[in-house]
Amino acid sequence: MKLPLVATRLIIVAFKLMVAAIVVLSILPLLTGGIGLDLEDGNEGGMTLDDSTIHVGMPMTVRNDGFFDINDLQVSFIFMNEDGDVLAESEGEKMDIPAGGETEVSIEIALDLLDLDRQMRSDLIFNGTEMMFDAKISAKYTLDMVQLSVEVGSDMGWGPFISDLQVDERNANAVEEGDDRFVNVPFSFRADDVLNGIQTITVTEYRDENGYTSNVTQFVHMSQQVNEMAKIPLSQDAYDRLTNGTANATVRTTLYILDCSTYDEGYLNLGGGGGGGGGDPVWNMQLQLSSSILKDIGGSYFVSIPFSFQVDPAYYYQIANAFVEYWDSDGFYTNVNQNVYLDENGWADIQIWIPQEAYDTVYYGDQLVHVKVTMTYQYWTGYSEMDYSEPWGVSP
Numbered sequence: 001m002k003l004p005l006v007a008t009r010l011i012i013v014a015f016k017l018m019v020a021a022i023v024v025l026s027i028l029p030l031l032t033g034g035i036g037l038d039l040e041d042g043n044e045g046g047m048t049l050d051d052s053t054i055h056v057g058m059p060m061t062v063r064n065d066g067f068f069d070i071n072d073l074q075v076s077f078i079f080m081n082e083d084g085d086v087l088a089e090s091e092g093e094k095m096d097i098p099a100g101g102e103t104e105v106s107i108e109i110a111l112d113l114l115d116l117d118r119q120m121r122s123d124l125i126f127n128g129t130e131m132m133f134d135a136k137i138s139a140k141y142t143l144d145m146v147q148l149s150v151e152v153g154s155d156m157g158w159g160p161f162i163s164d165l166q167v168d169e170r171n172a173n174a175v176e177e178g179d180d181r182f183v184n185v186p187f188s189f190r191a192d193d194v195l196n197g198i199q200t201i202t203v204t205e206y207r208d209e210n211g212y213t214s215n216v217t218q219f220v221h222m223s224q225q226v227n228e229m230a231k232i233p234l235s236q237d238a239y240d241r242l243t244n245g246t247a248n249a250t251v252r253t254t255l256y257i258l259d260c261s262t263y264d265e266g267y268l269n270l271g272g273g274g275g276g277g278g279g280d281p282v283w284n285m286q287l288q289l290s291s292s293i294l295k296d297i298g299g300s301y302f303v304s305i306p307f308s309f310q311v312d313p314a315y316y317y318q319i320a321n322a323f324v325e326y327w328d329s330d331g332f333y334t335n336v337n338q339n340v341y342l343d344e345n346g347w348a349d350i351q352i353w354i355p356q357e358a359y360d361t362v363y364y365g366d367q368l369v370h371v372k373v374t375m376t377y378q379y380w381t382g383y384s385e386m387d388y389s390e391p392w393g394v395s396p
Contacts, residue, residue: 047194052258054194056109062095063102070097071140077109080132087116087131113258122260128160162222162262165189167204167253169266170382173284174234174243181239185230185268187253190387191222198222201256204230206268208249212238225368225387245269281315281342281377284308285384289371294363294392301359306349307373307384311342318342320377324350327370332358340375362392 048055064070072094079087088111097103113121123129168186175182185204200222205215216232230253234242241247252265286308293304305324320342325335332354340348350373362369372385 049194049198052114053110053112056111057106059104059106061102062097062105064097064099066141067099068141069099073097073103073105073139074137075105076136076138078134078136079109079111080134081120082130082132084132087111118260121258122262124158125161125257125260126163126262129158131158161192161195162255162257163190164387165253165255165262165264167251167264167266169251169268171284171286171384172251172268174239176239181234181236183232183234183239183242183251183268185232185251185253186227187230187264188225188227188387189255190225193224195222196224202228202230202253203256204232204251204253206232206234206238206249206251208238208241208247210238210241210247212241214238225389242268280382281312281318281380282309282320282375282382284310285373285375285382287371287373287384287386287388289386289388292388292392294359296359299356300353301356302351302353303362304349304351305371305373306347309346309348309375311344311346313344315342315377316344318377320375322348322350323374323376324352325372325374326352326354328358328361329367329369330357330361332361334358342377 047057062073073096074094075092077090079089081087088109090109092105092108095103095105113124116124120129166188168188172183172185175184183206185206187202187204198221199219202218202220203215204218205213207213212235214232214234216230218228218230220226220228230251232251238247242249247268249268250265251268252263254261254263288306288308291306295302295304303326305326307322318341320340322338322340323335324338325333327333334352334354336350336352338348338350361367368387368389370385370387372383374381374383
């Protein structure tokens with residue numbers, strides 16, 4: 001589904017505030033004839049992160065449709081938290097707009113995240129927060145004889161920049177490499193576009209009930225969807241406990257950025273669900289969404305969702321149940337049940353029928369969908385889920 005990007009929301013809110021203020025301002029000085037606002041499609045502005053400072057820029061063209069010059073036009077912004085404490089201020093340069101003329105006005109805001117206390121910074125980065133946002137426009141008219149100032153304000157939801165950190169303990173697996181022993185544990189998270197390419201640090205820790213601990217530190221480059229694998233070294237004894245199902249281990253991945261952190265953890269038991277071994281009929285379930293297909297057959301629409309798995313030979317040619325769930329960006333949800341043969345091929349393809357609105361959602365645009373498959377066979381249950389930035393359609 002399309003994520004609600006921080007930059008996009010902020011620019012839209014700023015635009016609405018500016019329009020409201022300029023409309024009010026244009027009504028008051030009746031002799032001037034009003035002020036017009038033009039936003040070029042190819043010059044929408046955006047948001048960047050430089051070290052710890054967020055920069056927001058939105059250029060616009062202000063047009064003077066009146067009979068008198070407008071002097072010292074100035075646009076200012078103030079960020080406040082919910083308690084009214086000022087977090088950042090931005091005051092634009094003063095500009096003159098001659099009668100019948102226009103001027104390019106660059107709206108710029110800078111917010112240093114390290115100026116916020118750690119709790120607010122952490123909330124903004126990982127949880128999102130509510131802020132108060134004020135815009136003020138002032139100008140002089142009629143040979144500087146009239147000076148007017150208009151203020152508008154609104155609450156604004158901001159964030160989160162990083163979300164959905166998840167440890168995928170069900171798809172963990174133990175590996176031997178010569179004399180070395182490891183456990184591979186997948187984890188994932190989402191990052192706003194403003195963080196694209198920025199490096200963060202993750203530490204994944206392993207602990208079993210015998211008090212054994214180990215960890216691995218990784219430097220991860222952020223993108224809209226991050227999928228990583230933590231390769232944690234184990235001693236031979238710890239490895240043996242893990243593979244024979246007696247470790248009762250916990251795995252925690254902690255993500256650090258700008259002196260703040262968040263974590264997710266799960267219980268690791270390779271003898272049950274998704275990890276393989278220990279007599280499980282099925283293990284290593286993996287959605288294969290890069291092989292998915294979106295189809296339009298004479299006005300009927302479906303998504304073909306493949307997934308792979310491994311089967312213990314003792315359970316070949318038995319039948320399991322696959323329950324597949326599908327979400328899109330407009331809130332559409334559907335699911336389907338289908339029987340799956342447990343054979344050596346370890347592959348199933350599920351067709352999910354969707355209405356035209358859901359088809360259009362993922363075809364016309366760069367979308368992110370969420371898919372989850374849950375397999376059950378007698379006493380055993382395992383699942384795999386994935387966010388997928390689909391290439392099914394091309395933006396118009």
